[in-house]
Amino acid sequence: MSISKESREFIEDLRLYLISSGKNEKEIEEIAGELEDHLYEAEKDGKDINDIIGKTPREYMEQLANEMSFDFKGLLKFIPVTILGAISYILMGDALRGEMEYSLLDLIGYPFIFLFTLFLSATSFKYVASNEISKTKEWLIFWIVGSTPTVLFLAFIYWNENYDPVTYQVGTVGNVIAIVLSILIFIGISIWNKSWVFIIIPAILFLPQVLIEQTSLEENTKVILTGIFIPVCIMVYSLIVIRREK
Amino acid sequence: MSSSQILKGILEGCLLSIIAKGETYGYEIIGKLYNYGFTMVSEGSIYPLLLRMRKEGLVTTSQKNLPSGGPKRKYYSLTAKGRKELEAFKERWDEIAGCVNKLLEEEG
Structure with a gap:
C-alpha cells in the first residue's frame, strides 16, 4: 500500500504528536493505520491530504488527541525503567573509572535533569510534529533539546565543586556491587523490552574502555584508541540495524 | 451560522x-455521507467522532483482512447501546x- 509523500509525512507527524502527548501506543497504531487506509483510498479517487483533514494539521491532531485517553499506565511503566537504565549507565561509567563519589546535589540533580529533558523533548516533539516549520528551525530545536542535558550536567558539576563539598564515597566493594547491579539492570531491561539494544550499547560504550585499560600502552594511546573505537563500533552497529530493518 | 456549527451534534446521529x-x-x-449530500463534512472529521463513539460504547470495531491482501481494515458495527442511542436521536x-x-x- 503506497500513499503520497505528504500523506506519509502527515501520518508520521501524527504518530510523533500522539506519542509525545502520552497516548497509548496500540491506540496510536490503530488510528494511524486507519487514516493511512483512508488516505490510500482517497488518493486513488484523486483527493489529497488537505481535502481530508479539512483544517490545519495542528488542529486536526489536537482534535484526535482530545478523544484519546492519556496512557498513564504505559507511562508509569516507561519512566521508572528509563530512569533505572539511565542511573545504571551513570553508575557503571563512574564505577569503572573508580569515581563513585556523589554529593547530595548529584542525587537530586541527576533525576531532575532526566525528568526535565524528558518533558522538554515531549513538548518540542509535539511542537515540531504539529507545526509546519522550516528544516532549519526544526534542527535548531532538536539541537537545543539535545544539548540541554549536557549543559545542565556541566552546570551541576560546576555548582557541585563550588558549593557542595559534602560527598558520599563508595569503596572498592561498592564499585563491584555497582557494576554487577548495572549489568543485571541492563539485562533485565533487555528481557523486558525484548531487545538487545540495552546490552549492546553499554557494551560498546564500556567494554573497549575496560579492555584497553588492561593493556600496557601509554595513557595517550589508550585515550585515542578508546576515542576511535567507540564511534566506529556505534557506526557498525547502526549500519547492521539499518540493514536488518530493510 | 456555518453548517459545521449546526452539524456538530447531528453528525453523530448520522454516523x-x-x-x-x-x-x-x-x-x-x-x-455514504457524501451520497446523501453531506459534502460539507470534511473527511477526516469523522475519525475523532468515531473514537469518541467507541469510548462511549456506542460502536465496536474489528480488524479484518482485505481480500486484496495488505494491511487490515478497521470495521465498525453498532452495539446495543448504540442502537438505543440511535432511536433516541431519531425521536429528538x-x-x-x-x-x-x-x-x-410561517415566514414564507
Missing part, C-alpha cells in the same frame, strides 16, 4: 444511522426538525 445499516469502515462511511431529531420546519414555513 449511528449509517453504521446501523451494516458493518462498515471509515472511507465507506464518508462515501423528529421533534426538532418538526419545530424548525413549522417555524420557517
Whole structure:
C-alpha cells in the first residue's frame, strides 16, 4: 500500500504528536493505520491530504488527541525503567573509572535533569510534529533539546565543586556491587523490552574502555584508541540495524 | 451560522444511522455521507467522532483482512447501546426538525 509523500509525512507527524502527548501506543497504531487506509483510498479517487483533514494539521491532531485517553499506565511503566537504565549507565561509567563519589546535589540533580529533558523533548516533539516549520528551525530545536542535558550536567558539576563539598564515597566493594547491579539492570531491561539494544550499547560504550585499560600502552594511546573505537563500533552497529530493518 | 456549527451534534446521529445499516469502515462511511449530500463534512472529521463513539460504547470495531491482501481494515458495527442511542436521536431529531420546519414555513 503506497500513499503520497505528504500523506506519509502527515501520518508520521501524527504518530510523533500522539506519542509525545502520552497516548497509548496500540491506540496510536490503530488510528494511524486507519487514516493511512483512508488516505490510500482517497488518493486513488484523486483527493489529497488537505481535502481530508479539512483544517490545519495542528488542529486536526489536537482534535484526535482530545478523544484519546492519556496512557498513564504505559507511562508509569516507561519512566521508572528509563530512569533505572539511565542511573545504571551513570553508575557503571563512574564505577569503572573508580569515581563513585556523589554529593547530595548529584542525587537530586541527576533525576531532575532526566525528568526535565524528558518533558522538554515531549513538548518540542509535539511542537515540531504539529507545526509546519522550516528544516532549519526544526534542527535548531532538536539541537537545543539535545544539548540541554549536557549543559545542565556541566552546570551541576560546576555548582557541585563550588558549593557542595559534602560527598558520599563508595569503596572498592561498592564499585563491584555497582557494576554487577548495572549489568543485571541492563539485562533485565533487555528481557523486558525484548531487545538487545540495552546490552549492546553499554557494551560498546564500556567494554573497549575496560579492555584497553588492561593493556600496557601509554595513557595517550589508550585515550585515542578508546576515542576511535567507540564511534566506529556505534557506526557498525547502526549500519547492521539499518540493514536488518530493510 | 456555518453548517459545521449546526452539524456538530447531528453528525453523530448520522454516523449511528449509517453504521446501523451494516458493518462498515471509515472511507465507506464518508462515501455514504457524501451520497446523501453531506459534502460539507470534511473527511477526516469523522475519525475523532468515531473514537469518541467507541469510548462511549456506542460502536465496536474489528480488524479484518482485505481480500486484496495488505494491511487490515478497521470495521465498525453498532452495539446495543448504540442502537438505543440511535432511536433516541431519531425521536429528538423528529421533534426538532418538526419545530424548525413549522417555524420557517410561517415566514414564507
